[in-house]
Amino acid sequence: MEKQNLLEVRDLHVSFKTYNGEVQAVRGVSFDVKKGETVAIVGESGCGKSVTSQTIMRLIPQPPGWIKSGEILFDGQDLTKLSEKQMEAVRGKEIAMIFQDPMTSLNPTMTVGKQIMEGLIKHQNLGKDQARERALEMLRLVGIPSPERRINQYPHQFSGGMRQRAMIAIALACAPKLLIADEPTTALDVTIQAQILDLMNDLKEKLETSTILITHDLGVVAETADRVVVMYAGKVIETGTVDEIFYRPRHPYTWGLMGSMPRLDLSREKELTPILGTPPDLLSPPKGCPFAGRCKYAMKICKQQMPETTSLQESGSHQVACWLEHPMAPAVEPPVEMVGGGSK
Structure with missing residues (x-):
């Protein structure tokens, strides 16, 4: 129940x-x-x-x-x-x-x-x-x-x-x-x-x-x-259970958070991956995705229009606001080292 x-x-x-x-x-x-x-x-x-x-x-x-x-x-x-x-x-x-x-x-x-x-x-x-x-x-x-x-x-x-x-x-x-x-x-x-x-x-x-x-x-x-809400520039960009966010994150900003977290299961030579750039000015926030200016996967539409929130499962527990989830977007997989325990 x-x-x-x-x-x-x-x-x-x-x-x-x-x-x-x-x-x-x-x-x-x-x-x-x-x-x-x-x-x-x-x-x-x-x-x-x-x-x-x-x-x-x-x-x-x-x-x-x-x-x-x-x-x-x-x-x-x-x-x-x-x-x-x-x-x-x-x-x-x-x-x-x-x-x-x-x-x-x-x-x-x-x-x-x-x-x-x-x-x-x-x-x-x-x-x-x-x-x-x-x-x-x-x-x-x-x-x-x-x-x-x-x-x-x-x-x-x-x-x-x-x-x-x-x-x-x-x-x-x-x-x-x-x-x-x-x-x-x-x-x-x-x-x-x-x-x-x-x-x-x-x-x-x-x-x-x-x-x-x-x-x-x-x-x-x-x-x-039990569950995680990922916020960026005053907006919720991804939500899900702990396992969904740590092992199957879908937003590039969440990938960045994972990549900047110290990991004991990676070699010493592997450096932390910082998120380059700075958050947008909320005096005049962007009309599109707020992360577009720092995202290496950003497309033209990302800067023009905020994406709708997409449910990734029938249960609706895992949701993400990203244009990469659009059927016409190119297929992009997260870098393995940026995901909590690799792909699970």
């Missing part, structure tokens, strides 16, 4: 007003998140990943940002239509977020325990004693040692890995239906990173929380995600 969609983002457009004009940060993004599923959103810096996630939480500053059009359906309710007061009841309780840098996200003037208790008192209507017990339970759940002592400490007394665990404890305290993790392991060393990823996988199974994982680290994606 197929799981129901918890979140449906439909044709979302988000822009920012600047002195130079309108920056079109998100341009027609659509994707779903099913109940209990982890969806990774990947792409270069500036592709619109974080803006999309912050828009779901309605955290983009307005002005200069504004939602031009589109729907964000969460449990059937359009979040774009809610007032700020109504959104306050959703944030923390229904949807929670782990931010990129825990040191700047945690309040340095409050103990970690009080920061966990704050949401519990507000959203769960718990008394202080009950909230404290629940906070201790959350600290144990995320693997922080000596929680009875740590609950009274401040963020600066925690290591980087423990601060990230504390952020996860705050986010999960009210048992949200959807967790958005924005680069949750960026500032951590590889040992702590592995522990955080294991923790997120364990909590997903225990609490059945749906997760949106924002990252540029494809190793993290392979470890945690």
Whole structure:
């Protein structure tokens, strides 16, 4: 039996007003998140990943940002239509977020325990004693040692890995239906990173929380995600399961991402393949495919018109927006070294 969609983002457009004009940060993004599923959103810096996630939480500053059009359906309710007061009841309780840098996200003037208790008192209507017990339970759940002592400490007394665990404890305290993790392991060393990823996988199974994982680290994606959304220049250019994206990618930009990822199964002499060029200026985005200027397979039509999204399977799980999928386009296969495990 197929799981129901918890979140449906439909044709979302988000822009920012600047002195130079309108920056079109998100341009027609659509994707779903099913109940209990982890969806990774990947792409270069500036592709619109974080803006999309912050828009779901309605955290983009307005002005200069504004939602031009589109729907964000969460449990059937359009979040774009809610007032700020109504959104306050959703944030923390229904949807929670782990931010990129825990040191700047945690309040340095409050103990970690009080920061966990704050949401519990507000959203769960718990008394202080009950909230404290629940906070201790959350600290144990995320693997922080000596929680009875740590609950009274401040963020600066925690290591980087423990601060990230504390952020996860705050986010999960009210048992949200959807967790958005924005680069949750960026500032951590590889040992702590592995522990955080294991923790997120364990909590997903225990609490059945749906997760949106924002990252540029494809190793993290392979470890945690069920499905992948590839973004470029504010658009979704390919979506699929982890296996489809890693072993059967169809968009040249996705090939480039794979080619720039370190691989242990290739010889030492084999250098990483960078994606040459720079992303387009979103003050005046191209009318055609945004990747056309950097794509060695680009055809004339690529620069003139944005391709439609093509479903590569009857299930519709693997979709790509690329003119190479057109019946009249030349047959092009991805370079073997750019695909996660070779052709499978």
